[in-house]
Amino acid sequence: MQSKMRAELKDGFTAVAVLINHPMETGSRKDPVTGLTVPRHFIEDIRCDHMGETILSADWGWGISANPLLTFQFAGGAAGDPVTVHWKDNLGNRETIEARIE
């Protein structure tokens, strides 16, 4: 699965939905094949920007489900504007996801 994002104008607000491809391992799950504990692996920082301004940012722990979903709305977006989501996990992996407002 690839991370996906959508930004849509609805009733004058931009509705953002992002679905991130990430295992969000809690650090307590055992691998069913090896029996070994799978190390904790989770997104710790996430940020959403619109036109150089941060709309929302968050600190996450491993209590967020695997393949995290986040939806919210913000004021001031226009059709065609780019909206970006950046995240960083505890192993230093990063991803930037971008969508244009529809």
Add this chain to the structure above:
Amino acid sequence: MNRRHFLKHTLTAALAAGLVPSLLRPSRVLGAWPREAFMTQDAALAWRTLAGNTEAELSPRVMLDTPARVGSGALVRVGVATDLDDVQGITLISEPNPFPLVASFRLSPRVHGPIVTRIRMGGSGNVVAIVSAGGRYFRAQNAVQVAAGGC
């Protein structure tokens, strides 16, 4: 002891003593992920570690949407909305989790309407949403029955 180390430890000590307003908590000052709060295994202590000994009052102006019961705690949909003014942040806590602090969001004044995400729950218990608005804290909590824990 370098300055950063000194600052961090001084702040942590001051926090423990309840001397520092929440906006000056270490994660804000140093911009770091709040490790101590996420590693805390007690829900009330996790909140105090994050916000600095402040209480959040129960408020009908925080609307928390969760299912009443789920088969699996691996994927529990949580929505938080509020009609409070000057909202700065939303914190999510799952009391039955081994590590109760789930997420802490900072919101620009442009954010509007509910924030929805999906969380893990280790068993049946309360989900708590705490909204910081106008320099104060307001909370809502819902009990969720979880048939099989997802932590």
